[in-house]
Amino acid sequence: RYIHARDRGMMLIQTDGACLSNGLPQPRAGIAYVYAPPNPLRPLEDGVSESLLDPADATNNRAEMLAVITAIRARIWWGEGFHTIVFATDSEYVVKGCTEWCRAWERRGWKNSRGQPVKNRDLWEELVWNIEWTRHRGCEVSFWQIPREWNGKADAAAKIAA
Known part of the structure; x- marks a missing residue:
């Protein structure tokens, strides 16, 4: 697992979503998260990837959130x-949605700064709920935006899942 060297209670999880043909008819989306370096003896224990089956909801942003x-x-x-879990x-x-935008959207009744309904509200609400649920059980959740080239395995x- 990706565990902090000086704090065994802190873990890193890399996530990514992909949507092939994003914005076009019949897109295909997939997600992945990786929480351990590759281990040839236990290849299925370092992360998870899966397809998102409903093309009607398949976008890159939704895949990233999921x-x-x-x-x-x-x-x-x-x-x-x-x-602590660091995504x-x-x-x-x-990252910005979870760390900057969500609270303002909630205060404005899930409207953005232009007064328009927030896109992907269903997933934002689910994500916020899961973060809060995890925090209430004593595990902080934080986010780190990394360069794309650092996220190669999850990407x-x-x-592949898409």
Whole structure:
């Protein structure tokens, strides 16, 4: 697992979403999260990738969000001794949405700064709920926007899943 060298209760999870033919008819989306370096002896224990089946909802932003939602719900992280989960993603949409925009959207009744309904509100509400649920159990959730080239394993897995 990607565990902090000086704090065994802090873990890093890389996430990514991919949508092939984003914005076109019949898009295909996939998600991935990676929480351990590759291990040839246990290849299925370092992360998860899966396809998103409904093309009507398949966009890159939705896939990016679903990758985090799936990862946060995958395990009882606090029950495994973690007090902090850091989600590393190359998605500015997810990082800024979770760290800057969501609270303002909630205060404005899920309207953006122009008074328009927030896109992907269903997933934003689900993501916020899961973050708060995890925090209430003693495990902080934070986000780190990383360069795309640092997210190669999750990116490749999400594309294969799509």
